[in-house]
Amino acid sequence: MGYYLIALFVIILDQFTKWTVVRNMEIGESIKIIDHFFYLTSHRNKGAAWGMLEGQMWLFYIITLIVVSGIIYYMQTQAKGKPLFQVSLAFILGGAVGNFIDRLFRKEVVDFLDTYIFGYDFPIFNIADSALTIGVILLFIQMFKEERKEKVSEHG
Numbered sequence: 793m794g795y796y797l798i799a800l801f802v803i804i805l806d807q808f809t810k811w812t813v814v815r816n817m818e819i820g821e822s823i824k825i826i827d828h829f830f831y832l833t834s835h836r837n838k839g840a841a842w843g844m845l846e847g848q849m850w851l852f853y854i855i856t857l858i859v860v861s862g863i864i865y866y867m868q869t870q871a872k873g874k875p876l877f878q879v880s881l882a883f884i885l886g887g888a889v890g891n892f893i894d895r896l897f898r899k900e901v902v903d904f905l906d907t908y909i910f911g912y913d914f915p916i917f918n919i920a921d922s923a924l925t926i927g928v929i930l931l932f933i934q935m936f937k938e939e940r941k942e943k944v945s946e947h948g
């Protein structure tokens with residue numbers, strides 16, 4: 793149950809930051825935080841990453857519901873007793889739900905984290921995307937750990 797609180801925290805932080813951007817910034821408005829590195833730019837995305845599949849909301853609902861139900865199933869079964877596994881799933885769960893709420897009520901996703909560190913044309917993203925990406929990375933680390941553990945036990 794504790795791990796769901798991580799997802800809840802991600803959702804609340806994600807929705808609060810998006811709500812603040814929507815309330816205080818015009819679309820397209822940009823606030824410089826660190827010159828040439830980091831800006832807050834109010835942006836909307838009707839698609840997935842990089843604006844893929846723009847407007848395909850039903851597809852996004854279906855994918856998100858599959859992702860969310862898969863995660864809850866894994867949290868109740870395979871991830872039992874594996875903290876890193878649980879935490880990575882909780883981050884992905886929080887991110888997926890955060891963007892799902894936007895897609896449901898706004899029919900688009902609010903983005904505002906505008907960086908030039910990852911390469912000039914890196915898309916503008918949000919807290920939910922960050923949680924999803926962190927969750928995916930942690931999941932890979934977890935899978936790598938599991939694989940190594942099996943290797944060691946095989947060879948003793």
Ligand SMILES: CCC[C@@H]1OC(=O)[C@@H](C)C[C@H](C)CCCCC(=O)CCC[C@@H](CC)/C=C\C=C(/COC)CC[C@@H](O)[C@@H](O)C[C@H](O)CNC1=O
Nearest residue numbers: 837840841842843852888891901903915916917921924925
């Ligand atoms: C992060 C997944 C995108 C997120 O997926 C979601 O919601 C999930 C739960 C449901 C989608 C319907 C399906 C995802 C398809 C997978 C995908 O797309 C592969 C992406 C790779 C990814 C590593 C995992 C790299 C990085 C992306 C970005 C930067 O992330 C830090 C760009 C974010 C900006 O394009 C921003 O405008 C996006 C906008 O906020 C809507 N966000 C979504 O669709």
